[in-house]
Amino acid sequence: MSLVHYPQSKDLQVLVSVVKNQSFNGAAETLGQTPAFVSKRIQQLESALGSKLLERSSRGITLTESGKVVYEHAVTILEHLQTLVDDVTHLRELPVGMVNIGCSFGFGRNIIAPAITELMTEYPALQINFELFDRQIDLNKDDIDLDIRINDDIPENYIARLLMQNRRILCAAPQYLQQYGEPASLAELAHHDCLITKERDVTPGIWELEGIAGKKSVKVSGHLSSNSGEIILRWALEGKGIMLRSEWDTKPLLKTGQLVQILPEYTQSANVWAVYQAPLYTSVKLRVCVEFLTRYCRLHYEKL
Secondary structure, eight states, rough: OOOOOOOOHHHHHHHHHHHTTTTTHHHHHTTTTOOOHHHHHHHHHHHHHHSSOEEEEEEEEOOOOHHHHHHHHHHHHHHHHHHHHHHHHHHOOOOOOEEEEEEEEIIIIIIIHHHHHHHHOOOOOOEEEEEEESOOOOTTTTTTTEEEEEEEEOOTTTTEEEEEOOEEEEOHHHHHHHHHHHSGGGGGGGGBBBOOEEOOOOTEEEEEEETEEEEEEEOOOOOOOESSSSHHHHHHHHTOOOOOOOOOHHHHHHHTTTEEEOOTTTTEEEEEEEESSSSSOOHHHHHHHHHHHHHHHHHHHHHH
Protein backbone atom coordinates (compact mmCIF):
# COMPACT_ATOMS: atom_id res chain seq x y z
CA MET A 1 0.00 0.00 0.00
CA SER A 2 1.56 3.29 -1.11
CA LEU A 3 1.76 6.29 1.18
CA VAL A 4 -0.67 9.12 0.54
CA HIS A 5 0.96 12.56 0.41
CA TYR A 6 -1.63 14.96 1.75
CA PRO A 7 -1.17 18.65 0.89
CA GLN A 8 -0.15 20.96 3.70
CA SER A 9 -2.54 23.68 4.83
CA LYS A 10 0.16 26.36 4.36
CA ASP A 11 0.52 25.31 0.72
CA LEU A 12 -3.24 25.56 0.21
CA GLN A 13 -3.07 29.04 1.71
CA VAL A 14 -0.33 30.01 -0.76
CA LEU A 15 -2.42 28.72 -3.70
CA VAL A 16 -5.46 30.71 -2.57
CA SER A 17 -3.34 33.83 -2.20
CA VAL A 18 -1.78 33.41 -5.67
CA VAL A 19 -5.24 33.08 -7.25
CA LYS A 20 -6.65 36.07 -5.35
CA ASN A 21 -3.65 38.27 -6.19
CA GLN A 22 -3.25 36.89 -9.71
CA SER A 23 0.51 36.90 -9.28
CA PHE A 24 3.29 35.22 -7.31
CA ASN A 25 4.73 38.60 -6.32
CA GLY A 26 1.35 39.79 -5.04
CA ALA A 27 0.88 36.61 -3.04
CA ALA A 28 4.37 36.96 -1.58
CA GLU A 29 3.62 40.52 -0.43
CA THR A 30 0.28 39.47 1.09
CA LEU A 31 1.84 36.55 2.94
CA GLY A 32 4.94 38.49 4.00
CA GLN A 33 7.17 36.05 2.13
CA THR A 34 9.45 36.04 -0.91
CA PRO A 35 8.34 35.13 -4.47
CA ALA A 36 10.81 32.22 -4.30
CA PHE A 37 9.01 30.88 -1.21
CA VAL A 38 5.62 31.12 -2.99
CA SER A 39 6.98 29.35 -6.07
CA LYS A 40 8.49 26.56 -3.97
CA ARG A 41 5.26 25.99 -2.00
CA ILE A 42 3.23 25.76 -5.22
CA GLN A 43 5.73 23.20 -6.54
CA GLN A 44 5.40 21.24 -3.28
CA LEU A 45 1.61 21.29 -3.57
CA GLU A 46 1.69 20.14 -7.19
CA SER A 47 4.15 17.39 -6.28
CA ALA A 48 1.97 16.20 -3.37
CA LEU A 49 -1.12 16.05 -5.59
CA GLY A 50 0.68 14.82 -8.68
CA SER A 51 -0.97 17.40 -10.89
CA LYS A 52 -0.21 20.80 -12.43
CA LEU A 53 -2.42 23.46 -10.86
CA LEU A 54 -1.42 26.77 -12.45
CA GLU A 55 -0.61 28.04 -15.92
CA ARG A 56 1.49 31.19 -16.22
CA SER A 57 1.42 33.32 -19.37
CA SER A 58 1.79 36.92 -20.49
CA ARG A 59 -1.92 37.36 -19.71
CA GLY A 60 -1.47 36.30 -16.11
CA ILE A 61 -2.16 33.20 -14.05
CA THR A 62 -4.97 30.72 -14.73
CA LEU A 63 -6.04 27.56 -12.95
CA THR A 64 -5.91 24.22 -14.72
CA GLU A 65 -8.92 21.93 -14.40
CA SER A 66 -7.22 20.21 -11.49
CA GLY A 67 -6.29 23.60 -10.10
CA LYS A 68 -9.93 24.73 -10.06
CA VAL A 69 -10.92 21.68 -8.03
CA VAL A 70 -8.03 22.12 -5.59
CA TYR A 71 -8.73 25.84 -5.21
CA GLU A 72 -12.38 25.29 -4.35
CA HIS A 73 -11.49 22.64 -1.78
CA ALA A 74 -8.64 24.79 -0.41
CA VAL A 75 -10.99 27.70 0.34
CA THR A 76 -13.37 25.35 2.15
CA ILE A 77 -10.61 23.55 4.07
CA LEU A 78 -9.03 26.79 5.27
CA GLU A 79 -12.41 28.12 6.40
CA HIS A 80 -13.03 24.90 8.34
CA LEU A 81 -9.57 25.08 9.89
CA GLN A 82 -10.22 28.61 11.10
CA THR A 83 -13.56 27.56 12.56
CA LEU A 84 -11.85 24.64 14.29
CA VAL A 85 -9.21 26.92 15.78
CA ASP A 86 -11.80 29.45 16.92
CA ASP A 87 -13.82 26.73 18.65
CA VAL A 88 -10.92 24.88 20.27
CA THR A 89 -8.63 27.71 21.36
CA HIS A 90 -11.27 30.36 22.10
CA LEU A 91 -9.47 33.07 20.17
CA ARG A 92 -11.71 35.75 21.64
CA GLU A 93 -10.24 35.13 25.10
CA LEU A 94 -7.06 36.76 26.34
CA PRO A 95 -3.88 34.76 25.63
CA VAL A 96 -2.18 33.26 28.68
CA GLY A 97 1.23 31.69 29.30
CA MET A 98 4.94 31.87 28.53
CA VAL A 99 6.43 32.90 25.20
CA ASN A 100 10.22 32.69 24.73
CA ILE A 101 11.34 35.46 22.36
CA GLY A 102 14.88 35.82 20.98
CA CYS A 103 16.61 38.61 19.06
CA SER A 104 20.00 40.16 18.31
CA PHE A 105 21.40 42.64 20.83
CA GLY A 106 21.02 46.03 19.14
CA PHE A 107 17.59 45.57 17.58
CA GLY A 108 16.42 43.67 20.63
CA ARG A 109 17.36 46.41 23.09
CA ASN A 110 16.28 49.39 21.02
CA ILE A 111 13.13 48.19 19.26
CA ILE A 112 11.82 44.87 20.58
CA ALA A 113 12.28 45.50 24.33
CA PRO A 114 10.02 48.61 24.34
CA ALA A 115 7.61 46.75 22.05
CA ILE A 116 7.33 43.97 24.63
CA THR A 117 6.51 46.57 27.29
CA GLU A 118 3.52 47.71 25.21
CA LEU A 119 2.62 44.10 24.38
CA MET A 120 2.35 43.30 28.10
CA THR A 121 0.10 46.32 28.64
CA GLU A 122 -2.30 44.96 26.03
CA TYR A 123 -2.00 41.29 27.10
CA PRO A 124 -1.14 41.28 30.84
CA ALA A 125 -1.78 37.52 31.21
CA LEU A 126 1.19 36.71 28.98
CA GLN A 127 4.63 35.87 30.36
CA ILE A 128 7.56 36.88 28.17
CA ASN A 129 11.10 35.54 28.46
CA PHE A 130 13.24 37.77 26.23
CA GLU A 131 16.77 36.62 25.38
CA LEU A 132 19.43 38.39 23.29
CA PHE A 133 21.98 36.48 21.20
CA ASP A 134 25.16 37.43 19.35
CA ARG A 135 24.69 34.47 16.96
CA GLN A 136 22.05 32.87 14.80
CA ILE A 137 19.28 31.35 16.92
CA ASP A 138 18.36 27.67 16.67
CA LEU A 139 14.72 27.59 17.79
CA ASN A 140 14.96 24.02 19.07
CA LYS A 141 18.36 24.08 20.77
CA ASP A 142 17.85 27.53 22.26
CA ASP A 143 14.25 26.80 23.32
CA ILE A 144 12.91 29.88 21.53
CA ASP A 145 9.29 30.15 20.38
CA LEU A 146 9.73 33.35 18.37
CA ASP A 147 12.95 34.69 16.84
CA ILE A 148 13.05 38.30 15.61
CA ARG A 149 15.59 37.98 12.82
CA ILE A 150 17.25 40.61 10.61
CA ASN A 151 18.14 38.19 7.86
CA ASP A 152 16.34 37.09 4.67
CA ASP A 153 17.95 33.64 4.79
CA ILE A 154 15.20 31.69 6.59
CA PRO A 155 15.55 27.87 6.85
CA GLU A 156 12.81 25.96 5.03
CA ASN A 157 11.70 24.17 8.20
CA TYR A 158 10.82 27.52 9.84
CA ILE A 159 7.79 29.72 9.24
CA ALA A 160 8.40 33.44 8.78
CA ARG A 161 6.37 36.63 8.64
CA LEU A 162 7.78 39.93 7.44
CA LEU A 163 7.66 42.47 10.27
CA MET A 164 9.39 45.37 8.58
CA GLN A 165 11.20 46.09 5.33
CA ASN A 166 14.71 47.27 6.09
CA ARG A 167 18.12 47.64 4.47
CA ARG A 168 21.66 48.40 5.50
CA ILE A 169 23.37 51.48 4.11
CA LEU A 170 26.93 52.80 3.98
CA CYS A 171 27.55 55.87 6.11
CA ALA A 172 30.16 57.81 8.05
CA ALA A 173 30.47 60.91 10.23
CA PRO A 174 31.12 64.27 8.50
CA GLN A 175 34.47 64.63 10.31
CA TYR A 176 35.73 61.34 8.86
CA LEU A 177 34.74 62.35 5.32
CA GLN A 178 36.32 65.80 5.74
CA GLN A 179 39.61 64.19 6.79
CA TYR A 180 39.77 61.25 4.37
CA GLY A 181 37.38 62.18 1.57
CA GLU A 182 34.23 60.45 0.36
CA PRO A 183 34.64 57.26 -1.72
CA ALA A 184 33.24 57.63 -5.24
CA SER A 185 33.05 53.89 -5.94
CA LEU A 186 32.95 50.56 -4.14
CA ALA A 187 36.56 49.93 -5.19
CA GLU A 188 37.67 53.01 -3.23
CA LEU A 189 36.40 51.42 0.01
CA ALA A 190 39.63 49.39 -0.01
CA HIS A 191 41.50 52.63 0.75
CA HIS A 192 39.29 53.56 3.71
CA ASP A 193 39.00 52.52 7.34
CA CYS A 194 35.88 50.36 7.44
CA LEU A 195 34.28 49.41 10.73
CA ILE A 196 33.77 45.65 10.70
CA THR A 197 30.70 44.26 12.43
CA LYS A 198 30.96 40.65 13.56
CA GLU A 199 27.27 39.89 13.93
CA ARG A 200 25.37 36.63 13.68
CA ASP A 201 24.30 37.12 10.03
CA VAL A 202 27.36 38.94 8.65
CA THR A 203 30.59 37.53 7.19
CA PRO A 204 33.35 39.73 8.72
CA GLY A 205 35.26 41.77 6.16
CA ILE A 206 32.89 41.00 3.27
CA TRP A 207 30.09 43.42 2.41
CA GLU A 208 27.46 41.99 0.06
CA LEU A 209 25.75 44.96 -1.59
CA GLU A 210 23.02 45.40 -4.20
CA GLY A 211 23.05 48.12 -6.83
CA ILE A 212 21.63 48.89 -10.25
CA ALA A 213 24.01 46.37 -11.85
CA GLY A 214 23.09 43.64 -9.36
CA LYS A 215 24.90 42.19 -6.37
CA LYS A 216 28.49 43.12 -5.58
CA SER A 217 30.80 41.50 -3.04
CA VAL A 218 33.33 43.93 -1.55
CA LYS A 219 36.28 43.01 0.65
CA VAL A 220 36.88 45.68 3.27
CA SER A 221 39.28 46.17 6.17
CA GLY A 222 39.97 48.58 8.99
CA HIS A 223 41.56 49.09 12.37
CA LEU A 224 38.39 48.51 14.39
CA SER A 225 35.92 45.62 14.57
CA SER A 226 33.36 44.43 17.11
CA ASN A 227 30.53 41.98 17.57
CA SER A 228 28.43 44.85 18.94
CA GLY A 229 26.60 46.96 16.38
CA GLU A 230 26.09 49.66 19.00
CA ILE A 231 29.86 49.98 19.47
CA ILE A 232 30.35 50.16 15.70
CA LEU A 233 27.77 52.94 15.57
CA ARG A 234 29.54 54.83 18.35
CA TRP A 235 32.88 54.57 16.56
CA ALA A 236 31.28 55.80 13.34
CA LEU A 237 29.82 58.82 15.14
CA GLU A 238 33.29 59.52 16.55
CA GLY A 239 34.71 59.65 13.03
CA LYS A 240 36.63 56.38 13.16
CA GLY A 241 35.51 54.99 9.81
CA ILE A 242 32.81 53.89 7.39
CA MET A 243 30.15 51.44 8.52
CA LEU A 244 27.38 49.32 7.00
CA ARG A 245 24.37 49.74 9.29
CA SER A 246 20.59 49.27 9.25
CA GLU A 247 18.38 52.19 8.29
CA TRP A 248 16.31 51.78 11.47
CA ASP A 249 19.49 52.60 13.42
CA THR A 250 20.85 55.38 11.22
CA LYS A 251 17.87 57.26 9.80
CA PRO A 252 17.46 59.66 12.77
CA LEU A 253 21.20 60.38 12.74
CA LEU A 254 21.16 61.09 9.01
CA LYS A 255 18.37 63.61 9.56
CA THR A 256 20.40 65.48 12.20
CA GLY A 257 23.58 65.42 10.09
CA GLN A 258 25.53 63.32 12.58
CA LEU A 259 25.98 60.75 9.82
CA VAL A 260 26.24 61.06 6.04
CA GLN A 261 25.15 58.32 3.66
CA ILE A 262 27.77 57.44 1.06
CA LEU A 263 27.38 55.51 -2.19
CA PRO A 264 23.56 55.59 -1.75
CA GLU A 265 23.07 53.47 -4.87
CA TYR A 266 24.39 50.47 -2.93
CA THR A 267 22.46 48.84 -0.10
CA GLN A 268 22.12 45.47 1.62
CA SER A 269 18.78 43.83 2.34
CA ALA A 270 18.14 43.51 6.09
CA ASN A 271 14.43 42.85 6.39
CA VAL A 272 13.07 42.06 9.84
CA TRP A 273 11.22 38.74 10.21
CA ALA A 274 9.27 36.95 12.90
CA VAL A 275 10.49 33.34 12.72
CA TYR A 276 8.72 30.44 14.43
CA GLN A 277 7.87 26.76 13.97
CA ALA A 278 4.25 26.24 15.03
CA PRO A 279 1.54 27.67 12.70
CA LEU A 280 -0.08 30.69 14.31
CA TYR A 281 -3.50 29.07 14.33
CA THR A 282 -2.21 26.48 16.82
CA SER A 283 -1.14 28.99 19.48
CA VAL A 284 -3.12 32.02 20.62
CA LYS A 285 -0.22 33.47 22.62
CA LEU A 286 2.22 33.16 19.70
CA ARG A 287 -0.31 34.61 17.26
CA VAL A 288 -0.97 37.76 19.30
CA CYS A 289 2.78 38.29 19.79
CA VAL A 290 3.50 38.09 16.06
CA GLU A 291 0.53 40.25 15.08
CA PHE A 292 1.36 42.88 17.72
CA LEU A 293 5.03 43.04 16.71
CA THR A 294 4.03 43.33 13.05
CA ARG A 295 1.92 46.40 13.82
CA TYR A 296 4.52 47.85 16.18
CA CYS A 297 7.53 47.50 13.86
CA ARG A 298 5.75 48.94 10.83
CA LEU A 299 4.44 51.88 12.83
CA HIS A 300 7.89 52.47 14.35
CA TYR A 301 9.55 52.44 10.93
CA GLU A 302 7.04 54.93 9.53
CA LYS A 303 7.93 57.35 12.35
CA LEU A 304 11.67 57.24 11.63
